[in-house]
Amino acid sequence: MARPVRFNIHPKEGDINSAVAVAEAPAGYSGDGFFTTKLSDVVGLARKNSIWPLPFATSCCGIEFMATMGSHYDISRFGSERVGFSPRQCDLLMVMGTIAKKMAPVLRQVYLQMAEPRWVLAVGACASSGGIFDTYSVLQGIDQVIPVDVYVPGCPPRPEAILDGFMKIQELVGQESIRRRNSPQYQALMDSYGIQ
Amino acid sequence: MELSNQYIQQRLTEKFGEQVFNFEDTYGMLSFEAPKDQNLKVMQFLYDDAELQFRFMTDLCAVNYPDQPGRELAVVYHLHNLRDNVRIRFKVFTSVAEPDVYTASQLFSTANWMERETYDFYGVNFVGHPNLKRILNVDEMDYFPMRKEYPLEDQTRIDKDDEMFGRG
Numbered sequence: 001m002a003r004p005v006r007f008n009i010h011p012k013e014g015d016i017n018s019a020v021a022v023a024e025a026p027a028g029y030s031g032d033g034f035f036t037t038k039l040s041d042v043v044g045l046a047r048k049n050s051i052w053p054l055p056f057a058t059s060c061c062g063i064e065f066m067a068t069m070g071s072h073y074d075i076s077r078f079g080s081e082r083v084g085f086s087p088r089q090c091d092l093l094m095v096m097g098t099i100a101k102k103m104a105p106v107l108r109q110v111y112l113q114m115a116e117p118r119w120v121l122a123v124g125a126c127a128s129s130g131g132i133f134d135t136y137s138v139l140q141g142i143d144q145v146i147p148v149d150v151y152v153p154g155c156p157p158r159p160e161a162i163l164d165g166f167m168k169i170q171e172l173v174g175q176e177s178i179r180r181r182n183s184p185q186y187q188a189l190m191d192s193y194g195i196q
Numbered sequence: 197m198e199l200s201n202q203y204i205q206q207r208l209t210e211k212f213g214e215q216v217f218n219f220e221d222t223y224g225m226l227s228f229e230a231p232k233d234q235n236l237k238v239m240q241f242l243y244d245d246a247e248l249q250f251r252f253m254t255d256l257c258a259v260n261y262p263d264q265p266g267r268e269l270a271v272v273y274h275l276h277n278l279r280d281n282v283r284i285r286f287k288v289f290t291s292v293a294e295p296d297v298y299t300a301s302q303l304f305s306t307a308n309w310m311e312r313e314t315y316d317f318y319g320v321n322f323v324g325h326p327n328l329k330r331i332l333n334v335d336e337m338d339y340f341p342m343r344k345e346y347p348l349e350d351q352t353r354i355d356k357d358d359e360m361f362g363r364g
Contacts, residue, residue, distance in 0.1 A: 101333075102332075136337075137332075137341070
């Protein structure tokens with residue numbers, strides 16, 4: 001028996017307002033033809049919705065990241081359409097996987113090549129703490145060589161968890177003062193890692 | 197004529213006498229031992245002999261026996277006769293205090309990296325090796341991780357718990 005042919009004869013009208021996410025305006029004072037707010041908020045708004053991630057994937061967490069990049073989970077929804085593979089162009093270093101001690105200088109070099117402002121997301125138990133590899137050859141957490149902003153637990157974490165960590169990064173980026181990177185506290189943090 | 201384990205043992209004993217000993221036949225694979233300063237002579241003989249022809253080194257590794265004083269480290273050579281498809285194991289023992297063994301890298305090029313690995317993990321000092329430095333671990337490492345000198349992990353430690361694996 002032939003299959004009945006079906007046509008989409010009642011197409012649903014798309015509602016542009018529900019389909020497109022628009023970033024909320026920062027708090028400020030608005031009047032007829034003008035709007036005042038803090039420069040920090042505007043810069044934060046722009047930065048947090050156009051983060052360029054640099055994936056540093058060394059093992060199974062990297063596979064989860066591939067799913068996160070794919071159409072189902074779609075990290076592009078958060079303004080991260082553009083995954084960069086040059087550290088000089090990227091804002092967010094996503095470290096996903098076991099970092100062996102021999103790899104640590106490489107990771108550090110990649111971090112040093114990134115321009116300020118830069119953020120680091122440690123994805124998975126290995127990048128956060130060494131994970132199950134409590135052994136002589138594995139770095140026990142990447143925070144031993146570079147500063148980390150957000151840790152995502154899991155072995156490996158599901159794509160939802162990676163997205164949650166990414167949204168935490170967005171929160172940090174959006175709230176960051178534009179003067180933070182010049183502050184003595186930040187300088188002390190960099191000094192504690194021996195970074196100029 | 198098929199190359200039998202008995203025949204290999206007979207040829208070795210004819211050539212080296214008391215210098216080769218501890219012959220074993222485990223699962224059909226001949227294994228024997230020699231003093232560590234004889235390792236190159238024995239392997240050269242196995243290589244050159246027209247009948248034996250052990251001209252391929254499959255593997256080279258070390259074993260740590262901490263409860264055998266004076267024989268703590270064994271260096272094990274796996275040799276393969278490709279013509280008759282016969283494999284043998286050849287061991288030399290050395291003390292951990294003076295772990296000097298002559299390098300086989302002039303006889304078998306493949307021994308170069310395998311000896312570096314053995315040095316890296318067990319600290320066997322291969323005398324005459326062209327480039328004896330660590331191959332897998334970081335250069336700064338100041339110990340030999342596969343030696344049985346380290347206590348097992350404390351099972352009661354709590355700094356690594358399930359929470360870190362997302363199962364908390």
